[in-house]
Amino acid sequence: MTKNAGKSGKIRFDGVDVSAVVNQMQRELLGRRIINIYDGVSDSDSFLIKFDGDGKPFLFMESGVRFHTTTHQSSLQQEGMPSPFCSKLRKHLRGLRLERVTQLGNYDRVINLVFGSGELRHSLILELYARGNLILADSSYKILALLRSHEYEEVSVKVGEIYPVTYATSLGSTTEGLLGMTAEQALVWVKDEVNNHQQKQKNSGKSKKGSQLAIPLKAFLLKPSSGAYHYGPSLLEHCILCAGLDPNTRIGPDTVDDALSIGDWSELINSLNVEGNSKLKSIVSSEGSGHILYRINDAKSQKTSSRLEGLDHTDKVLQEFHPYILKQHEGRDILNYSSFAEAVDEFFAHLGGQKQALRAVAAEMVAQQRLDKIRNDQQQRILSLEREQDKLKKHAELIEIHADEVEKALNVINSALDTGMDWEALNMLVEVEQKNENPIALLIKKLTLDQDAIIISLPDTLIGEETTYTDVTVSLQESAHGNARDMFAKYRAFKEKSQKTLEASTKALKAAEANAQRQLAEAQKKSNITTIIQAARKPLWFEKFHWFITSDNYLVLGGRDAHQNEILVKRYLRPGDAYLHADVHGAASCILRAKRRRREDGRTEPLLLADQALREAGNFTICRSSAWASKMVTSSWWVESHQVSKTAPTGEYLSVGSFMVRGKKNFLPPTQLEMGLAVLFKLGDEDSIARHRNERRDFTLLDSSDFNTNAEHYIKGTNIEN
Numbered sequence: 244m245t246k247n248a249g250k251s252g253k254i255r256f257d258g259v260d261v262s263a264v265v266n267q268m269q270r271e272l273l274g275r276r277i278i279n280i281y282d283g284v285s286d287s288d289s290f291l292i293k294f295d296g297d298g299k300p301f302l303f304m305e306s307g308v309r310f311h312t313t314t315h316q317s318s319l320q321q322e323g324m325p326s327p328f329c330s331k332l333r334k335h336l337r338g339l340r341l342e343r344v345t346q347l348g349n350y351d352r353v354i355n356l357v358f359g360s361g362e363l364r365h366s367l368i369l370e371l372y373a374r375g376n377l378i379l380a381d382s383s384y385k386i387l388a389l390l391r392s393h394e395y396e397e398v399s400v401k402v403g404e405i406y407p408v409t410y411a412t413s414l415g416s417t418t419e420g421l422l423g424m425t426a427e428q429a430l431v432w433v434k435d436e437v438n439n440h441q442q443k444q445k446n447s448g449k450s451k452k453g454s455q456l457a458i459p460l461k462a463f464l465l466k467p468s469s470g471a472y473h474y475g476p477s478l479l480e481h482c483i484l485c486a487g488l489d490p491n492t493r494i495g496p497d498t499v500d501d502a503l504s505i506g507d508w509s510e511l512i513n514s515l516n517v518e519g520n521s522k523l524k525s526i527v528s529s530e531g532s533g534h535i536l537y538r539i540n541d542a543k544s545q546k547t548s549s550r551l552e553g554l555d556h557t558d559k560v561l562q563e564f565h566p567y568i569l570k571q572h573e574g575r576d577i578l579n580y581s582s583f584a585e586a587v588d589e590f591f592a593h594l595g596g597q598k599q600a601l602r603a604v605a606a607e608m609v610a611q612q613r614l615d616k617i618r619n620d621q622q623q624r625i626l627s628l629e630r631e632q633d634k635l636k637k638h639a640e641l642i643e644i645h646a647d648e649v650e651k652a653l654n655v656i657n658s659a660l661d662t663g664m665d666w667e668a669l670n671m672l673v674e675v676e677q678k679n680e681n682p683i684a685l686l687i688k689k690l691t692l693d694q695d696a697i698i699i700s701l702p703d704t705l706i707g708e709e710t711t712y713t714d715v716t717v718s719l720q721e722s723a724h725g726n727a728r729d730m731f732a733k734y735r736a737f738k739e740k741s742q743k744t745l746e747a748s749t750k751a752l753k754a755a756e757a758n759a760q761r762q763l764a765e766a767q768k769k770s771n772i773t774t775i776i777q778a779a780r781k782p783l784w785f786e787k788f789h790w791f792i793t794s795d796n797y798l799v800l801g802g803r804d805a806h807q808n809e810i811l812v813k814r815y816l817r818p819g820d821a822y823l824h825a826d827v828h829g830a831a832s833c834i835l836r837a838k839r840r841r842r843e844d845g846r847t848e849p850l851l852l853a854d855q856a857l858r859e860a861g862n863f864t865i866c867r868s869s870a871w872a873s874k875m876v877t878s879s880w881w882v883e884s885h886q887v888s889k890t891a892p893t894g895e896y897l898s899v900g901s902f903m904v905r906g907k908k909n910f911l912p913p914t915q916l917e918m919g920l921a922v923l924f925k926l927g928d929e930d931s932i933a934r935h936r937n938e939r940r941d942f943t944l945l946d947s948s949d950f951n952t953n954a955e956h957y958i959k960g961t962n963i964e965n
Contacts, residue, residue: 253563254594255308256371257475258350263526263566263583264311265354268344270530271312272300276340277358280332282321284595288375288390290329291320294341298781303588306390307375310354311584315592331388332379335365347408350473350523355408368406380406420470422516426508430500433463437499457495460488460503464515471515478522479515481569486514522567533586535578536563564590610759617755621748628744632737638715639730641701642723649723651683652699656690657719666692688714695719789831789867791921796939797856798836801867805900808832812887812902819849821857822887823864824904825879830868832900835860835881857881861911866918874916880908 256264275294283289288306293299293316301316303309313319325333339359347353352371359365364382369375378389384406392401400406421429440458464479465472471479483490488511494502503511525531537559565572566583580586642649659669669690676684689698696719700712717726788811789801800815802808811834816822819837824830835856839847861879870877886906891897 253477253565256310256352257477258346258352258473259475259478259523259526260309260564260566260583260587261346261352261354261371262350262523263531264587265344265346266527267531267582267584268302268312268341272302272341273344274340274342275300276338277336279337280325280329282326282329283319284321288377289319290332290377291316292336304369304377305375306369306377307371307373309371309587309591310369311587313584313588315588318592318595328377328388328390332367335379335387336367339363339365348473350475366406376400378406384408420468421464421512422470424512426505426512429508429512430503430505432468433494434499436463436466436468437494437496441496457493457498459490460492460494461490463494471519474515474519474523477563477565477569477571478519480571481522482514482518483511484570485518486510522569526566531566531583533580533583534565534568534572535561535580535586535590536565536572536575537561537578538576561590561593607763610762614752614755614759618752621744621751625741625744625748628737628741632734632741635730635734635737637713639727639734641703641713641715642717642727642730645701646723646727648683648686649699649701649717649726652686652697653717653719653723655683656687656697660692660719666690691716692719789863791863792939793853793856793859794939795853795855797838797853797860799833799856799860799863800836801831801833801863802900803831805898808900813889816884816887817849818884819852820884821852821860821881822884822904823857823860823879823881825861825864825868825870825877827865827868827870827875827877830864830870830879832902833860833864833867858911858914862914862917865914866916871916876913876916878910878913880910882906882908 272294275296278293278295278299281291281293283291283303283305287308290304291313292302292304294302300312301314303311303313303316303319336358341356341358342360342364343355343357345355345357347355347368354369354371356367356369357364358367362382365387366378366380366382366384368378368380370377374391376390376393378400379387381387386400386402386404386406388402389400392399394400398404398407421432424432437458460483461476461479463469464474464483465476471482474482480490486507488503488507492502540558540560559576559578561578564583564586568577578586578589580589656669659672664672669692673684673687673690677687686699686701687697688700691698696716698714698716700714703711703713717723718729721729785798785800787803788807789803791799793799800811802811808831811832812822815836816834817837819839821835821837823833823835835852837849837852839849841847861881864879865871865877882904886904888903888905889897891903897903
């Protein structure tokens with residue numbers, strides 16, 4: 244399936260993509276044995292199959308979406324115990340060879356991988372349509388396990404049933420359709436399709452006008468009855484454009500006769516046969532290539548891109564992947580790859596990185612919003628306390644300034660209440676006196692006798708030239724100065740409370756920031772963007788051992804255990820190399836690999852070992868023994884490769900990792916127990932390699948007469964091998 248490239252782009256395989264990967268697998272993976280099977284990432288039904296052979300390639304399969312070889316296996320593999328379905332796959336498939344890879348149907352999105360032969364033969368069937376499925380079947384195609392059960396039109400797909408291989412193979416295999424029609428027949432076909440579509444709309448109860456029933460030309464060709472639907476959306480669009488037509492030309496009841504002429508149909512049928520078949524044949528006949536369409540990233544995505552900084556394609560938005568360049572791709576920005584699987588692997592790796600980056604940005608935004616909310620709440624609380632204390636202070640100061648007037652107002656109201664006057668009568672009395680412009684009555688704004696208080700309006704002479712009034716609530720139980728005193732006491736209490744709130748909010752903010760940082764760290768750890776985007780580096784053959792490179796560029800290897808000691812001596816100890824060991828418990832077998840010169844007849848011969856390299860290798864041998872823990876300074880020794888043997892004396896037995904050394908041992912001087920840690924950089928361009936070419940020089944080789952004779956070859960680096 245594909246989507247509009249201007250929006251989401253292509254996110255899953257179509258039938259042509261399947262064909263491209265199947266052909267590549269037939270060239271690269273047939274005959275390889277399965278080493279192991281792993282669960283894929285947790286948010287999809289996906290699995291990783293590891294094969295033996297050169298490079299130990301991984302095949303990634305995601306139900307309903309894609310399958311291809313990958314170099315990003317470390318980021319696609321799920322940690323932990325295998326799922327029940329993965330365990331089932333391991334039980335039946337591990338150790339079997341891949342015998343056959345086929346695409347079922349007529350470029351259908353169903354792949355059949357056959358492992359083993361005879362009674363051990365098993366099939367792993369991957370379905371890439373709808374939600375997809377992965378089915379494990381035996382030699383008779385009896386289903387042993389599957390991700391989900393479903394039904395074809397006639398057959399059930401579930402455990403214990405026979406998988407309908409013949410039914411799937413027959414799908415779309417008919418030659419009928421536009422590819423075998425004349426232009427006049429194509430016009431009749433499209434009229435029938437328009438009528439069928441119109442009838443379906445009526446039966447469904449949806450009444451639409453003729454223009455609303457129109458369907459794009461590309462959608463017509465994607466119908467199974469067209470006979471060309473297996474081309475897929477991209478190749479069909481290519482064929483339509485090559486015929487000089489618009490893929491979005493709408494054909495409906497009102498336009499079926501005028502949308503395309505007989506000549507247009509003739510050109511379209513010819514393009515489908517010529518261009519379509521040409522592209523399909525190119526996938527099978529050649530090794531193929533891969534292409535990714537992209538657009539330049541916009542400024543809105545800079546925050547996401549900053550999380551991917553230092554990785555490939557951070558300035559691009561990858562949109563589509565294809566096994567070939569089509570007409571609609573002309574003028575588009577394109578990345579080219581040597582194989583389609585490589586292009587798909589890079590596309591989905593980058594897409595996964597973008598998703599992880601968006602998740603990390605979203606988590607950061609949520610944490611930041613939560614932190615901002617806490618900060619705003621604390622600030623609002625502090626501001627509220629400050630406003631309240633300022634209000635109390637101001638009211639207290641106003642009461643002190645107008646203490647006489649406030650006292651008179653309090654006395655008038657208290658006197659009236661003492662005489663037993665009714666509250667309503669008292670309100671009426673105040674209103675009458677205000678109309679008579681009694682200055683004391685004018686101060687009273689409201690009587691709140693139910694709260695044993697009154698509200699008075701006092702002129703605010705503190706503000707400036709204009710006289711404004713401030714409403715102040717005073718208690719009838721206190722005098723004017725008593726009210727001011729109470730307000731000052733409340734002001735001091737609010738001030739202390741504000742200070743405590745400020746201290747508490749500071750602690751709360753620190754705790755919230757620490758919690759936010761912890762959440763961000765967890766989100767970044769889960770995203771693990773660098774691992775997702777960067778392809779796993781292929782380890783060098785010697786990295787499975789303890790190893791280092793001496794200051795004069797010799798390779799030293801040491802076994803990690805008895806089994807590796809056995810492998811080192813049997814497989815990697817060559818004539819001219821030195822075998823190093825120490826008479827200390829736990830000392831590993833070490834090898835100093837001699838440099839070799841290629842002779843004119845094509846053979847190689849070892850060169851003399853440098854004393855400096857022997858001393859450094861001896862120190863490595865001691866440091867990798869129990870002498871390191873006990874801080875014991877002792878000596879190691881070395882012998883030539885022919886002195887080391889696995890043949891034990893008569894009547895004796897040599898355990899794994901033990902060897903017989905015959906002849907003289909060359910003891911090295913004792914050295915301090917010192918080891919260092921280095922960072923290994925990979926040089927990716929010729930200029931960098933040239934700058935560092937002669938940094939590690941072998942002075943023993945430089946002083947030898949053989950070097951003086953062949954100095955030109957040695958300087959060029961063409962005559963020396965390690």
